[in-house]
Amino acid sequence: MTLRCVLAVGVLASLTATPASAQQRIDALFDEAGEHFTQGRPDDASAAYARLVEAGVVDADVFHNQGTALASSGRYGEAVLAFERALHLDPGADDTRASLESTERVLADRLTAARGEVETHRSSGLSEALVRDISERAVAIGFLALWALAFLFLGLRKKGVAFAAMSAVFFLSAATLGVLLMAKRGVFRDGDPAVITAREASLLEGPDPRSVDRGDAYEGERAAALRRDSGYVFVRTGDGRSGWLPEAAVGLIEVENGQS
Amino acid sequence: MTRVCFIGCFAASLLATPAVAQVQLSATLQVDRTQLQTGEVVRLVARGQVDGASMDDFQLPDFDGFVVRSRSVQRPVQIQFGYGNQRMVQSSTTVHTYLLEAQRPGSFTLGPLTIKGGGQEAQSNTVQVQVGGAAVVGAAPAVAASAPADPDGDGYEYNDRAFLRTVVSDTEPYVGQKTEVQVLLYIAERGGDISLVQDVEAEGFWIEDLHTPGSRPPVRRQRIRGRSFQVHEIRRLALYPLRAGELTVGAAQVSIGPSRGLASLFGGGGGGPAFQPAGVPVTVTSRALPEPAPSPVIIGEGTLTASLDRTQVRTGDAITVSAVAAGSGRLSELRLTLTAQTGLRILEPQVTDGPDGRSRTFEWIVVAEAPGTYELEGLRFHTFDPVSARYTAVNAPALRFEAAGNAQTPTPVQPSTPSPSAERERPAELSLEGLRGSSELRREHRALSSTLPFWGGAAAPPLLFLLLVFGRRLREREPSAAAQSRSQRKQRLQAALSAKQAGDARTFYAALDAALLEALDAPLGERSAGMTKNELRDALKACAMADADVDALLAEREANDFARFSSAGAGANEMDAALERTRALLSKVDKLEARP
Numbered sequence: 001m002t003l004r005c006v007l008a009v010g011v012l013a014s015l016t017a018t019p020a021s022a023q024q025r026i027d028a029l030f031d032e033a034g035e036h037f038t039q040g041r042p043d044d045a046s047a048a049y050a051r052l053v054e055a056g057v058v059d060a061d062v063f064h065n066q067g068t069a070l071a072s073s074g075r076y077g078e079a080v081l082a083f084e085r086a087l088h089l090d091p092g093a094d095d096t097r098a099s100l101e102s103t104e105r106v107l108a109d110r111l112t113a114a115r116g117e118v119e120t121h122r123s124s125g126l127s128e129a130l131v132r133d134i135s136e137r138a139v140a141i142g143f144l145a146l147w148a149l150a151f152l153f154l155g156l157r158k159k160g161v162a163f164a165a166m167s168a169v170f171f172l173s174a175a176t177l178g179v180l181l182m183a184k185r186g187v188f189r190d191g192d193p194a195v196i197t198a199r200e201a202s203l204l205e206g207p208d209p210r211s212v213d214r215g216d217a218y219e220g221e222r223a224a225a226l227r228r229d230s231g232y233v234f235v236r237t238g239d240g241r242s243g244w245l246p247e248a249a250v251g252l253i254e255v256e257n258g259q260s
Numbered sequence: 261m262t263r264v265c266f267i268g269c270f271a272a273s274l275l276a277t278p279a280v281a282q283v284q285l286s287a288t289l290q291v292d293r294t295q296l297q298t299g300e301v302v303r304l305v306a307r308g309q310v311d312g313a314s315m316d317d318f319q320l321p322d323f324d325g326f327v328v329r330s331r332s333v334q335r336p337v338q339i340q341f342g343y344g345n346q347r348m349v350q351s352s353t354t355v356h357t358y359l360l361e362a363q364r365p366g367s368f369t370l371g372p373l374t375i376k377g378g379g380q381e382a383q384s385n386t387v388q389v390q391v392g393g394a395a396v397v398g399a400a401p402a403v404a405a406s407a408p409a410d411p412d413g414d415g416y417e418y419n420d421r422a423f424l425r426t427v428v429s430d431t432e433p434y435v436g437q438k439t440e441v442q443v444l445l446y447i448a449e450r451g452g453d454i455s456l457v458q459d460v461e462a463e464g465f466w467i468e469d470l471h472t473p474g475s476r477p478p479v480r481r482q483r484i485r486g487r488s489f490q491v492h493e494i495r496r497l498a499l500y501p502l503r504a505g506e507l508t509v510g511a512a513q514v515s516i517g518p519s520r521g522l523a524s525l526f527g528g529g530g531g532g533p534a535f536q537p538a539g540v541p542v543t544v545t546s547r548a549l550p551e552p553a554p555s556p557v558i559i560g561e562g563t564l565t566a567s568l569d570r571t572q573v574r575t576g577d578a579i580t581v582s583a584v585a586a587g588s589g590r591l592s593e594l595r596l597t598l599t600a601q602t603g604l605r606i607l608e609p610q611v612t613d614g615p616d617g618r619s620r621t622f623e624w625i626v627v628a629e630a631p632g633t634y635e636l637e638g639l640r641f642h643t644f645d646p647v648s649a650r651y652t653a654v655n656a657p658a659l660r661f662e663a664a665g666n667a668q669t670p671t672p673v674q675p676s677t678p679s680p681s682a683e684r685e686r687p688a689e690l691s692l693e694g695l696r697g698s699s700e701l702r703r704e705h706r707a708l709s710s711t712l713p714f715w716g717g718a719a720a721p722p723l724l725f726l727l728l729v730f731g732r733r734l735r736e737r738e739p740s741a742a743a744q745s746r747s748q749r750k751q752r753l754q755a756a757l758s759a760k761q762a763g764d765a766r767t768f769y770a771a772l773d774a775a776l777l778e779a780l781d782a783p784l785g786e787r788s789a790g791m792t793k794n795e796l797r798d799a800l801k802a803c804a805m806a807d808a809d810v811d812a813l814l815a816e817r818e819a820n821d822f823a824r825f826s827s828a829g830a831g832a833n834e835m836d837a838a839l840e841r842t843r844a845l846l847s848k849v850d851k852l853e854a855r856p
Contacts, residue, residue, distance in 0.1 A: 026701050034695055040631050040664035042575055052701070061699030068692045074576045074629040095693035102691040106576070110627075113607055140714065147721030154728070171725070178718065 026055060033065065042072035049082075058255055060090035068099060076107040077219035081195040081251040088253050091135050107220045139181045146174035191224035193253040194235060196245065203243025207232030214243040225252060283312040283378030289321070289371045289387050297392040298362050302326075306356040306373045306384070313378030318354050319480050325368045325391065326360035365393035416540050420487065422447040422516055424494070424539035426460070428509060434547045434646050435501050436590060437559035440470070443495040443512045443539060448487055453517045456494060457536060461510035464546075466500040466590065468617065500590045501546035511539035549644060554651055556596070557642040558589030566639050566656035575631045575663045576690050581624040583639050583656055591620040599638030603630035603663075628663030635660045745782045749775045749846060753839075760835045766824050768835055772842045773820040776813065776849070783852035803852040813845050 033048030049066035067082030083100035087093060150170035182188065196217045204211035207229040217223070223235040226242075233250045236242040285308075292303040308318050354375075371386035416425035422445065429440040443460060480491050494514060501507055517534035549557070566583040573579050585594055592613060598606050607625040614620065628634065639656035752775035759767035780788040780796075783803045788796060793814060800810045816838075823838065 023701075026703075030699060030701060034697065037695055040575075042631070056703045057701050059699050059702045061696045062701065065695045065699075068695055071690060071692055072575050074627075076576075095696075099692045106690045140718065143718060144721065147725075150725070151721070154725075174721065178722070181718065 026052060026057060029055070030062070033069070037065070037069050037072070042069045045069035046073055046075070046078075053255075058089070060086045060093060060096070063089065064093065064096045064099070067096070067103070071099065071103045071106075075197075076103050076110065077195065077197040077199065078251070079103050080107065080220040081197050081253065084193075084195055084253045085255055088255075104220060111218055111220075134184075136181070136184055139177060139184055143174060143177040143181055146170055146177060150174055189224065191226040191236065194223050194225040194233070194250050195253060196221045196223055196235070196237075196249060197251050198245070198249035201245050201249040203235070203237075203241060203245065204232070205243065207234070207244045211244065215241055217241075217243070217245060217249070223250065225250060283310065283380055285310050285375055285377055285380055285382035287373045287375045287382050287384035289373050289384045291370070291387050291389060294388060295390045295392070296362055298365055301359050301361050302389060304358045304360055304370060304387070306358070307353070308355075308373060308375035308382075308384075309353045310375065310377030315354055315375060315377045317374070317376035317478060317480050318356075319374040319376075319482060320356065321371045321373055321386075322483055323358070323360055323370065325363055325366060326370075327363055328358050328360060362389075362391040365391050367391075416446075417538075418485070419537055420448060421535060421537075422449070422489075423537050424512055424514060426509060426511065426539045426542050428499075428542050428544060430544075431542070432545050432547060433501055434549055434559055434644065435504055436549070436557070436593075436644075437501065437646055438588065438590065439465075439499045439501070439544065441495070441497045441499055441509055441542075442493055445492040445494050445514055445537075446482070446484065446489040447492065447516065448489050453515075454492070455515050455517075456512065457515045458511070458513035458538070460495055460497060460512045462497070462499055462507070463510075464502055464505075464507040465509075466502055466593075468498040468500075470496040470498050499544075501544065504546050504548035507544045507546055509542045509544060511541045513538040550649055550651075553644075554642040554653070556594055557644055557651065558587055558591060558594060559644050559646060560588035561645075562587030562589060562591075562641065562643045562654050564639065564641065564654045564656045566636075566659055568636075568659050568661055571661045573628055573661065573663050574690065574692075575628055577663075578625045578627045578689060579661060581626055581636060581659065583622045584619055585622075585641065585654075586614075586619040587643065588618070589643065591617065594620055594641060596622050596639055596641065598624055598626070598636055601634060601636075603628065603632055604634055605629055628661075631664050633660065633662045745778055746850075748778045752778065753843070756839060760832070760839070765826075765835065769820045769824045769838065772838060773817060773824075776817060776820075776842060776845060779846050779849040782854075783849065784855050799855060800852075802855045805848070805852055809845070809848050812841075813849075816841055816845055 029048055029052050033045045033052070036042070036048060037045035046066055046069035049062055049069060052062050053066070063082045063086035067079045067086060070076075070082055071079035080100065080103055083096055083103065086096045087100065090096070147170075150167060153167040153170060186193070196219060198217070199219050201217040201219075203214040203217050205214055206212075217235070217237065221237055223237045226234045226236060228234070228247070229244075231247050232244040233247055234242065234244050235250060287308045288306075290305045290307075296302055304323075306320060308315060368389045368391060369386050370389060371384055373384035375382055375384075416423055425444045425446060427442040427444060430437070431439075433439045441460065441462070445454065447454075478493075482489055482491050495512060499509065513536055515534045515536045549559075563586050564583060566581065569580040569582070581598065583596055585591055585596065596609070598609075600606060605627040607627075610623040612621045612623075626636070636659040641654055643652050643654055644650070645652065752771045756768050756771035756775070759765075759771060777787075777789045780800075784799050788799070791799065797810055797814060800813065801807070805813075819838070823834070
């Protein structure tokens, strides 16, 4: 009887304690990663941040720190991916954007030093560029607010050129913001935005290592992941080159619920 | 104001006076021995010094009876500035050292050496040397009696008017050893246009021009065989043998033509054809370096310094390693390498040569790709001393730096002044914004746009707007009773006109009556066709129609009924009049208010 009681209490305690301890472990892992970095072990730090992501943490702060640790380790392609993920979650983070730009400059120098001359493109349409620095939520709120104003003006039923022009402006703005919102969501783009993380990778004709080599893919280059097959991803780079890359050589920017 | 200017000029002249007034010249000739035998060598040192000014001329004496076996020139120039700018002490010294081989017995007077500077002239002492008559086996053959006295022992073809002389500082250099070649033009006459017809050709040598572009070598005067010549330095080259063996320094040739410039106005040059004296080729025997020869090696002396721009870097950052090699050899061929290490990426160095060719700077960009402490070594080269025929290693001290992931303030170790081009091409340095110390550590992120409510909310406003627009359009399209009435009335009147043209009075009046009744439906709010006369009168009055108009309308209806069955009504004039009356009544009906 006593043993049963003890077991029951233990199970109950473990059940109630599980969420808290899991959060504690994540907090501890975050602190541990920061400690590694501070003590000059960026490799260990980036590994700890990777474990956080694997544990389901999808947080701009974690991706920012992961990018910083990776860049400090010289793993610039992976750092670019991490920074892009952080910016996807928090587009207004100036520190992340500054770190990303610095990493891109260093990466460009490394590529240039290794290959002589390299031309890479960042795939970014006009509509995406317009809303790149604005969060999806902000665009949505603006969109709804403009519609509300448009309806308000419509309901006033007042006559006059100025009133009509104002109404038209609200409607057009709301419509434009709607288009931008769709652009931000990626309605107009092909595939999922991705970053090539491998230091050296070849675009292959097919999803097989024996396939014909179409050309080089550059570390840190942006690409659109169009489809997957047999552990390979078919990508199209910013300058229109396309081919199959191993999944390990590509990372998707938009991460939801820890899935990369 | 003028007075102030005078005072200023006077003060300036006072300040400048000491520099001019303290010019001192001194010239000396020294020999290591005064008695020797034919074929033996005497060492002569000619030293000229000018204090307070630069040396304008250094006229060597005629070494009659001797052949120059070796010559070296040193020009240590020291410039010192005193307090402010009022005292300038300048010292210019030139030292020529000659090894002279006696060619024939006799008593020879060497000197004097004449120097000029600061507008003054000074002469050295003379030296008396006794040469015994004993012939020495293996000595160089005496200069033929018919040949001119050889000023420095180099080959030339003497000419009273002008001749070229090629002076080689060392005719037995080692491979890579610097040998200076001077092409001197000895010209007895003043003026004339001098141009180089044939330049010095030296196959098998690396050649560097020692003349500074734009500068004009000084002209000195020298007496040969009792005749005074102006000596012009046409070319001054540094030759570095590229291979062992006999190499030839080709002869130059100049053209001395009649002067076409201002010199002719002063009697220089004169007329006549151009004179083209040519030099004599000189053979240089290049010696191979003793084996085993280390690499890299320069001939002469050398020093090597190295430095880092900082000793602590973040992992992934680049540091600059600078090494400066200086010396007397051909540094342009020097290649230094940094020893590769795991965790370090060493880029190709940026190499910059000093303006005088006496130094060479190497700058490596080194990227620490992993944290740790690194020691850079391997910076070394060797020098070869031609006199002792020995090699000496020149090493730079090892450089140590630390790479860590932590952001640290760079610590300058030694000042580094990379060239502008190196600065421009230096790779970008990683500049990260640091870690974020806290985080909400969100475990779920679902994009707002990926949720159904978002798309519902986003789609609702435009859909609602479209519905509103559509409903409005529908409402606009729905015809009102009045509009419908006007349309029907129009059709009735059209039918009446057709009936009139057809002469159908019955139909004509029926159409007019129908038009009136249908027009009344709208203001009355009910069909008027079934109303009695009184009911219609009351209804029209309720619509605020004037009594006269009511009477006229009721009378017109009765007239219409009557005319439908009367033959008199079939007259065209009557029908036109009825149509006009009906139209007038219709316009009045349109203005009626709706019956309450």
